[in-house]
Each structure stands twice: as C-alpha cells, then as structure tokens.
Amino acid sequence: xxxxxxxxxxxxxxxxxxxxxxxxxxxxxxxxxxxxxxxxxxxxxxxxxxxxxxxxxxxxxxxxxxxxxxxxxxxxxxxxxxxxxxxxxxxxxxxxxxxxxxxxxxxxxxxxxx
Amino acid sequence: xxxxxxxxxxxxxxxxxxxxxxxxxxxxxxxxxxxxxxxxxxxxxxxxxxxxxxxxxxxxxxxxxxxxxxxxxxxxxxxxxxxxxxxxxxxxxxxxxxxxxxxxxxxxxxxxxx
DNA sequence: TTGATATTTTCCGATATGGGAATATAATTG
DNA sequence: CAATTATATTCCCATATCGGAAAATATCAA
Numbered sequence: 002x003x004x005x006x007x008x009x010x011x012x013x014x015x016x017x018x019x020x021x022x023x024x025x026x027x028x029x030x031x032x033x034x035x036x037x038x039x040x041x042x043x044x045x046x047x048x049x050x051x052x053x054x055x056x057x058x059x060x061x062x063x064x065x066x067x068x069x070x071x072x073x074x075x076x077x078x079x080x081x082x083x084x085x086x087x088x089x090x091x092x093x094x095x096x097x098x099x100x101x102x103x104x105x106x107x108x109x110x111x112x113x114x115x
Numbered sequence: 116x117x118x119x120x121x122x123x124x125x126x127x128x129x130x131x132x133x134x135x136x137x138x139x140x141x142x143x144x145x146x147x148x149x150x151x152x153x154x155x156x157x158x159x160x161x162x163x164x165x166x167x168x169x170x171x172x173x174x175x176x177x178x179x180x181x182x183x184x185x186x187x188x189x190x191x192x193x194x195x196x197x198x199x200x201x202x203x204x205x206x207x208x209x210x211x212x213x214x215x216x217x218x219x220x221x222x223x224x225x226x227x228x229x
Numbered sequence: 230t231t232g233a234t235a236t237t238t239t240c241c242g243a244t245a246t247g248g249g250a251a252t253a254t255a256a257t258t259g
Numbered sequence: 260c261a262a263t264t265a266t267a268t269t270c271c272c273a274t275a276t277c278g279g280a281a282a283a284t285a286t287c288a289a
Binding site: 033034035045046048049050052053067068069070 | 266
C-alpha cells in the first residue's frame with residue numbers, strides 16, 4: 002500500500018505549499034482562476050487542479066460568474082486543523098504565558114511569518 | 116514533480132494520518148518504538164520511519180534508554196501550524212455569527228464531491 | 230564473544246501526485 | 260453557428276512515498 006490517505010482530507014490538502022498560497026491569496030475575497038494563476042505565477046491547469054482538491058475537502062467554494070469561476074475560502078473547513086493543533090497547545094503554552102492572553106486581541110498579535 | 120516540497124516541513128509531516136496518530140499517542144508521555152507499534156497496530160519499521168520524519172521536522176525528540184529509544188512530542192513545533200490556522204480564524208468566527216441564519220437548514224452549502 | 234532484544238536502514242513494489250501540453254467543456258458575443 | 264474567453268480534464272512522465280521483508284546496528288547480559 003502506498004500513501005495511506007491520499008489528499009482526501011484537509012491535512013493533506015493543506016500540506017501542499019501551493020495550495021496554502023492559494024488559500025492565503027483567496028482569504029477575504031473572491032477570485033477567478035486566471036487571477037490566481039497570474040498572481041501566484043502558476044500554470045492555469047495547475048491552479049484548477051489545486052482548486053479541485055481544495056474544493057473536495059471543503060476549503061474553497063466555487064461560484065460561476067459568466068465564463069469565470071469565482072473561488073473563495075470556506076474558513077470553516079480549517080477549524081478541524083485548528084482544533085487538532087489546540088490539542089497540543091497546553092504543551093507549548095507554558096513557554097508563552099502572557100502571549101496567550103494578548104493572542105485574543107487581533108492588533109498586537111505576535112507575528113511568526115513562517 | 117510530485118508533491119513539491121516533500122514532507123520536509125511540519126505541514127507535510129502532519130498530513131499523514133499515521134503520524135498524527137503517533138503524535139496523539141505520544142502527547143504528554145515518553146514511549147518507545149515498540150510500544151507505539153503495538154498500541155497503534157503498525158509494523159515496527161513503519162513506525163521507525165514515521166518517527167524519523169517527525170524528528171526531522173522537529174515534532175518529536177528521541178532519547179536513548181538502554182536498547183530502547185524513547186520518543187516524545189515537541190509541541191513547540193506545532194505552533195507554526197497553529198498560527199497558520201489562526202490567520203483564518205476570524206473568517207470562521209465571522210461565519211459563526213451568521214450560522215444561525217442557516218441553522219434551520221442543515222446543509223445548503225454546495226457539494227461538489229466529484 | 231555469543232545471544233537476545235530493540236531499533237534503524239535498505240531494498241522493493243505498488244501507487245499517488247504535481248506539472249505541462251494538449252484537449253475538452255462552458256459561457257458569451259457576433 | 261463560429262469565434263473567443265475562461266476553466267476543467269486528460270494524458271504522460273518524473274518522482275515521492277508507504278509498507279513489508281530482510282539485513283544492518285546498537286545495547287545489554289551472561
């Protein structure tokens with residue numbers, strides 16, 4: 002048996018750096034395939050295929066607008082991932098202490114940019 | 116080229132369901148390879164290889180104890196993942212505000228399932 | 230050293246994957 | 260309908276990956 006799960010779940014969908022780029026580019030707005038391809042410098046078929054994967058796991062939504070398809074993030078689908086990481090949070094939390102309190106405030110949140 | 120980055124980063128390491136199982140099993144305690152293999156019903160070489168991947172991205176630490184190797188989670192390494200999901204957090208919070216609108220209809224979201 | 234136990238590594242086969250090129254489909258316009 | 264634009268899908272190839280079996284290490288004990 003090869004790769005056990007394939008990318009049929011959010012974890013796998015997000016494992017691909019290109020797909021994370023697409024999600025980041027998409028967040029908060031609706032974009033068509035061509036704009037994504039241009040902005041991220043990917044081939045159009047490649048973008049289409051990535052979007053398909055993202056759509057299959059519910060990370061993006063698609064809506065037709067004339068000849069174009071407009072894609073947007075369905076952030077709700079990221080929650081399972083977030084919650085999975087939360088499981089481990091208390092184990093790193095002692096190193097953060099106060100930061101956690103500020104973390105709830107959007108303006109002075111720490112930046113990691115990784 | 117297949118998966119662009121290979122599993123040289125946390126996202127890829129965690130994309131594998133087996134590795135997530137290992138991390139969950141490991142959280143908060145130290146376990147040797149054999150115990151992991153037995154508890155999760157995996158082949159022992161398979162576990163070793165997964166642990167290697169996890170170790171290479173810093174998700175686990177290894178310590179020798181006699182003939183055994185004891186593995187433990189380094190939760191700190193999960194933070195990048197956590198923080199990445201945080202980027203999207205306000206968008207699902209935003210959606211939560213509206214969830215009551217859809218509350219009556221369990222599923223009116225488009226499904227593509229192709 | 231020899232033997233037993235624990236783990237890692239190597240080799241292998243089956244399969245999944247991403248990207249590009251080409252092709253197909255869809256929607257709009259004339 | 261034909262032409263154009265925007266996306267999706269198919270085909271092909273190179274490569275990564277998982278798992279199992281077998282072999283290689285490592286550690287301890289007698």
